[in-house]
Amino acid sequence: MAKWGEGDPRWIVEERPDATNVNNWHWTEKNAGPWSKDRLKELLTNLKIAQNGIDCKIIEVEKLEGDASANNRKGKLIFFYEWDIKLKWEGLLAGAADKIKGEVHIPNLSEENDISEVDITVTIKGSGDEAQRVKAFMHNVGRNEIRKQLKEYLRSLKEEYSKGLILPKKGEAQVKPDNVSTITSGFNKKVNMEPIVSNKNQPVGLKLDTKTIELSEKFQCRAQEFYDALTRIEMVTAFTQGHVKMEAEKGGKFVLFGGNISGEFRELVPGKKIVQYWRYKQWPDQHFSEVTFNIEEKEDHTLVQLRQELVPAGEVERTRDNWRRYYFDSIKRAFGFGTILTLLRRILTSGPMRFTILFFVKIFMHL
Structure with missing residues (x-):
């Protein structure tokens, strides 16, 4: 040399x-x-x-x-x-x-x-x-x-x-x-969720006036059934009527309604509670609200109480309406959770009174 x-x-x-x-x-x-x-x-x-x-x-x-x-x-x-x-x-x-x-x-x-x-x-x-x-x-x-x-x-x-x-x-x-460019090996690459279009007109970090939304709704179903409706991908697909990406676990991501809604699961207690980071694509870039579903099974229905914090003030009414229209009402239509027939099915399939109630139902139907 x-x-x-x-x-x-x-x-x-x-x-x-x-x-x-x-x-x-x-x-x-x-x-x-x-x-x-x-x-x-x-x-x-x-x-x-x-x-x-x-x-x-x-x-x-x-x-x-x-x-x-x-x-x-x-x-x-x-x-x-x-x-x-x-x-x-x-x-x-x-x-x-x-x-x-x-x-x-x-x-x-x-x-x-x-x-x-x-x-x-x-x-x-x-x-x-x-x-x-x-x-x-x-x-x-x-x-x-x-x-x-x-x-x-x-x-x-x-x-x-x-x-x-x-x-x-x-x-x-x-x-x-x-x-210089970085070359990667390709291992451990995480599945990339489809990109969400965000509002670029408002820069990250700009002061944002936010409000809290509180809603409550009764469903004619078991608490676990409502929990499943928000965490089982086949049931979420049924009520949203579109392609769904979802990992129902702590830290798991979700994308719904053609990319209009995205977020992350923060807490999951089967049949009792769901906590999510949740955003609508038109909100300022990277801004997430925190949504908590408290699910309580009563004697004849399941009560769902929703609390959503950090909603942009200008989006409160639309967001409130969309919860009822695209979540609550759609879930009731898709699975019958809003009808008395669902309650009747629950009674007829459980409890010591099911045979007596079934007897009276048959009499009523022949009147």
Whole structure:
């Protein structure tokens, strides 16, 4: 081997200033793990998120496990990174005395997923209306700020580890970070839900006046039957009369009504409770409301109480009407949950009085 100006000029290594890895053909790798940990902690610790009288801050990077590397193969830069991150945060609602505390979990920050697709889960310690408002704020606004910091990590990773990894040939300029692209392996790629068209006229983070909707409705069915109507994909398809994408589990996504409605399941208690993050596609980009269905089975019906927080003020009446028209009324029509016949079927198939009641029904039908 020889450097420029040394040895036989016919040697191909003359085309490389370091006389190694001719034409960048061989695989070379740099460990970016330690640098990445420092950079992520720098970007996330003490991150402040404030808006509309709510002040939140990331106070600690509790967990940061994984690795990262920059690789050169045949003159192409390939970045691999996979991180499991847990953050501690605290928030304060204007006028409140006590701080709300919680966690943010980012289970799979990797090259297999675009930053917009990376799961970011927000949880709180405690309960009550104030805690839920702060939690919803962190979900709607806080996650966007965290994503910005993750994007900055990726930008600086490429900039820092593009230097010197691909060496120029004789007479070529040094490779610039702007010309580097990330190549992924294709493993662990999550199923991509169909994109939801959002209102781009209102920028993320703009102050938004929101209201709360409360509705109650009686259904002639068992509590579990109503729960199934919102969580079993074949039943949801029946009452929405369209293609449905749904993962009925905590953290599972759903897309309904041709993409007009999308969201995520946050809590599922069979036959009793469903909590969702829920949005209508015309709402401001990335803004989600929180919907809670409390399902209570009574003696002769099931009472469903719906509470929806953080609904844009201008959308309250339309949203209220659509719950009744496209959810409650459609469920009753599709499954007969609004008729006395359903109640009669329940009585006739359960309980010690079924034979007596059946006898009187037969007499009535022959009158």
